[in-house]
Amino acid sequence: MSGSRYTKMSSQVIEKMENELAFKGSCQDLPLSSSYEAAMEALSSLITRQKRGDRTPVGGKFGKLERMSIYLRILGLEEKISGLKVIHVAGTKGKGSTCAFCEAILRECGFRTGLFTSPHLIDVSERFRLDGLDVSEDKFLIYFWDCWSQLKENVSEDLPMPPLFQFLTILAFKIFISEQVDVAIIEVGLGGKKDSTNVIKEPVVCGITSLGLDHMEALGNTLGEIASHKAGIFKPQIPAFTVPQLSEAMDVLEETAGGLMVPLQVAVPLDIQRWGGDTLSLSGDHQLVNAGLAVSLCKCWLQRTGNWEKLLEKKQDEVAAGLELPPAFVRGLSTARLSGRAQIVHDTPLMFNGSADTSENSGELTFYLDGAHSPESMEACARWFSGATKANKTSTPLSSPPSTSFNVLNMKSFWGNGCLNYENDCVQSSNKMSKQILLFNCMDVRDPQILLPRLVNICGSSGTHFSKALFVPSVSTYNKVTSGTSVITSDIPTTRDLSWQYNLQRIWEKIIHGKDVSLDKSSKMDSVDSLPPHELLYQDISHCSPTDRNFACSAVMPSLPLTIKWLRDCVKENPSLRLQVLVTGSLHLVGDVLKLLRR
Template identity: 60%
Template sequence: MPAVAAAFAVSPTPPNRCPPHIPYPGLTTTRRPVDSPPTPISRPSSSSPFFYLSLKGRSLLALVCFRLPSRRRLPTEMESNGVMSGKTPDLVLSSSYEAAMRALSSLISGRKRGEPPKRDKKLDLIFNYLKIIGVEKSLPELKIIHIGGTKGKGSTCTFCEAILRECGFRTGLFTSPHLMDVRERFRINGLDISEDKFLYYFWDCWNLLKESVDEDLPMPPLFQFLTVLAFKIFVSEKVDVAIIEVGLGGRFDSTNVVKEPVVCGITSLGMDHMEILGDTIGQIASAKAGIFKPHVPAFTVPQLPEAMLALEERASELMIPLTFASPLDPSVMNGLTLGLAGDHQLINAGLAVALCTSWLQRTGHAELTPNDNPEEGLPVGFLRGLSTARLGGRAQTIIDKPKMLEQIPYGNSGDLIFYLDGAHSPESMEVCARWFSSAVGEAQQFVKNGFVKELGYSSLYENKHSSESKKASKKILLFNCMEKRDPQLLLPPLVDICASNGVHFSKALFVPSMSVYHRVDSGSSIVAPNTPANLSWQSTLQRTWDKLIQEKDLVNDNGSKMQKLGKTHEDFTGEPLEKCVPVLKDLSPSAVVPSLPLAIRWLRDYAKDNPSLHLQVLVTGSLHLVGDVLKLLRR
């Protein structure tokens, strides 16, 4: 099946409407009636340019696509314009990926983050959207696993998807948010949906909904549209199982249009989104339990007593079993390690095993489930899934090898290692601190977790490992969080837990994110490094950090006392790089850096100029920040 080429002839098109489908090369472009089904995408065959490549020593399958030369017509200047005069642009005739991103961006509501959403008839509207795109009657065919919670939702979903895929099922996975590209939210058989298929399904849904909107049925906001799109993709791709992660809360979440899941799960609960879900852990748990359904078993993990009581009350109302899933016993892994790093993943893995076991039993595949005898370990499919699961931005480690260092002989440059975790709540920050403390103390942790090998840097590290003991170590914190978060709740547990494990930060760098919250970017989109930024929030974070360091009277890695005052962004804004780099060399505990690209450049130059240095950078506080760093490191 050739790659989709988007070549359109100019013809009369209604306002705010994109071409009804994306034609394949050699096919005539025709308009199909609105009520007719979309042209199906055929499955790859042995003669197709798609083929599956088996990775040596691993059970994952990588989908490789040879793209034919694209005949995509570039949008005109008028089509490329963003929102003008407060109106949604007419996205006519352009099938480009960037046009799809602009269309998605037009769905971002003007509601401020933290403002309670309008809940009246929300789920009814989503049912109407599903009817319009023709999939509402097909949802039960997806055999859904529905997972909510505060911490570990994405990890548990990822484990479930990997387990069932390794058991031989065609899987669909819908998670949020994305880090670099919106297509990350939609995975088929463990792979992000291709750009061509995404465009095909996106414009089909967009056009059908655009034709049907009126005063009583407006276009759905962003997350509702993405939820509807996910169901369209999974139904059309005929997956055997769809693993659906709740976006926010549970009862009023867009994903709760699922009325007949096979099984439901609730991960660890904590105090988050209180402005929407409630001020107590009991209220939050009650909102999360809103995904429970009659006749559908539910599973959860160790919870605070008040949270557990709320979950049990909801399960009792529906007369359904609520089963406690114990953390996974490492002994059942037959010597393998989990694909996701951190001891906390044993909790998520235990829940995933319970959910997948229930799913297999209820769908007629009990022969694939684990034995009751724990001494026999887990089935091969479970072991492969748990050990090969991957989720970016959560306890992820990357050795940086920028192009400018490729020609530098070994020994003439220091190491630069990034530890990335999107923790953004007090509870998740505690987990992040424990993981980072453990990871920096285990020299080959990043080789074991697989990410370095996927990037092709494992040999680089292994060749250098013998001289690691000769290198000094510096820990740097690269931090940002959203303004609705309280840094006085986020930073203390990070500092306290790291310090209790003998891990001390030489410096904290506070940077603005490149991502913006009023636009959906593609994976290649990046804000220019010299884009002016309001750094007042980063200055607030810095003051919080400096006060914390002063109160704790902490020391540097070398045992010397930290200075009490950090560098503000006014000290460095507008300065050339060679004058800014010394900020990393002095003993000041913190600095506000004008931009993230500049911070990465400083770190790289500092590592390059210090061959005896082992520079370990923890990136945390926001998934947006983590995604931006990944863009810069991998582009």
């Protein structure tokens, strides 16, 4: 175990460089067809056309977990998985965040970490992190093609290639085992009992995050049924933690735990007054619940692997000085990151070092990105957005944003508690006219009749009102796995069907006007002329009229790249404007926006 990573830094750095070189060497031997794009093509071929909730087996005579075991055996991984010291996390909402907190905490404690989360936003490699960083392309390619070719050699009618998520799970195990991580933090894909990740037989500890109604087509219609799927990750006598739940869910968790002699405890949400840090790196009140769970999971993991006492020995002074948590925990909770969840991106022509300041000639454009797509998460998202835009109005604490993986000139991006700006920006901001804009899309399996009113009501109850809503199709789809370098064109496909977006708009207008409004629109758009005039954004809500052809409260936008350009042009044209754009409803949409802002 590399418990004292920091003291051995120099030799480890050398070793790492040697490894990377060795990797590069072996990559050069890969045939051209084994490039990253080819890997994406291969992955895309694993996407099953099966509708969610359709339970007919997608191939072969074996059950899903049975197949997982066979694949792992083919790859020689089955035995080795038991050597991984796993934290396994299921739940409806907060899995990724909880896992990200756990990863950062244990890395700060000095361990080599592996983190497997889903879904990804921009590039599939985001799903696999080693020591807090997305797996490098070189390593990804080696492990990917290794798994791919071995499985391809062994497929048969009874045992076809695994579907996408199963393959990605196998790949995660392959990477973490080969890279000899000290801890593997594994997020369940869907449910628990039947999830591909549930081949883990003896995790160190299990976590169940907030439970709610989602994926009912696969998991059942009641909270109890859903809880029963999630509790399917419990293993005999292995400790488990959850968060405060409704009794309908908690009863089922307790019952399942009882049957397996699982000691199940409820982790208390983090007390922000007493935790010893400044701000959590992931914002929103709901993150206190996730952080509390992560603290319990990590503490348990450290105890069960014999490292808790060691950690206390080293840091006893600080802990004795009255801090609630060991300093490594505080550092982890203050730095964990997960893109597209309550993420703020300041899209200005300013550079990070502030040297190219042209903002006086331009308005401000800030994106608030949150991939919420279920009713509960939409509420959490609404509360966060209201709070974050308010915090900005009163120009509260000014601190430097944490560093980010983005390194682009015209974008500042960070994860924070609504503390948006550097000092200079706040002064400039004070005389700008703020407008809150919604940029929304959701998949047609979601119910916008629930999502949109929730968003409007929660925001409204804290005084946040959207002056406009823009409905736009996402660029990426479920049919293709793309890489971060894949091109997003601004062309509008002539055949694009926007009827779903018009449907969203109709629901929106009904919420705003309190009655049905008839829309006389063709559901196809094929020209840039279809973009609304910039004035749409300047008018205030009192000018909105359901009879106005341009629907002043909302607009359907023909393409996302054009929408971003349109927003940028709007603020360029109007220096006194400050647009705060909430992007939500779909992780695809959020990922696409992030991708477009990066360049």
